[in-house]
Amino acid sequence: MIYSLGERSVEIKGDDYYIAENAVVIGSVIIHNNVSIWYNAVIRGDYEPITIMDDTNIQDGVVIHTDAGIPATIGRGVTVGHQAMLHGCTIGDNSLIGINAVLLNNSRIGRN
Numbered sequence: 001m002i003y004s005l006g007e008r009s010v011e012i013k014g015d016d017y018y019i020a021e022n023a024v025v026i027g028s029v030i031i032h033n034n035v036s037i038w039y040n041a042v043i044r045g046d047y048e049p050i051t052i053m054d055d056t057n058i059q060d061g062v063v064i065h066t067d068a069g070i071p072a073t074i075g076r077g078v079t080v081g082h083q084a085m086l087h088g089c090t091i092g093d094n095s096l097i098g099i100n101a102v103l104l105n106n107s108r109i110g111r112n
Contacts, residue, residue: 004027032076042064065088072089
């Protein structure tokens with residue numbers, strides 16, 4: 001499901017994407033082309049934007065959100081493993097974030 005949150009709304013910049021029927025994408029979230037967001041994922045851009053670049057796979061149960069002044073950016077070709085928690089972090093292109101990983105505010109994972 002895609003929801004706006006006040007004046008913050010989801011922006012989809014590609015024609016090829018998949019959002020599972022029980023995934024929640026809410027607020028200021030920018031989704032580029034060929035992105036998949038799987039079951040029970042929650043992507044919540046309530047304070048700052050979350051940007052998900054091309055060819056990225058957000059697997060089941062992932063949670064991505066932000067705090068005031070700390071956006072989240074997920075690069076191109078990234079896989080975020082099941083049940084990972086990404087909180088106000090930056091992930092470089094072609095990275096793999098493992099199952100149940102936790103990345104907190106201002107964490108940076110370089111390009112692979």
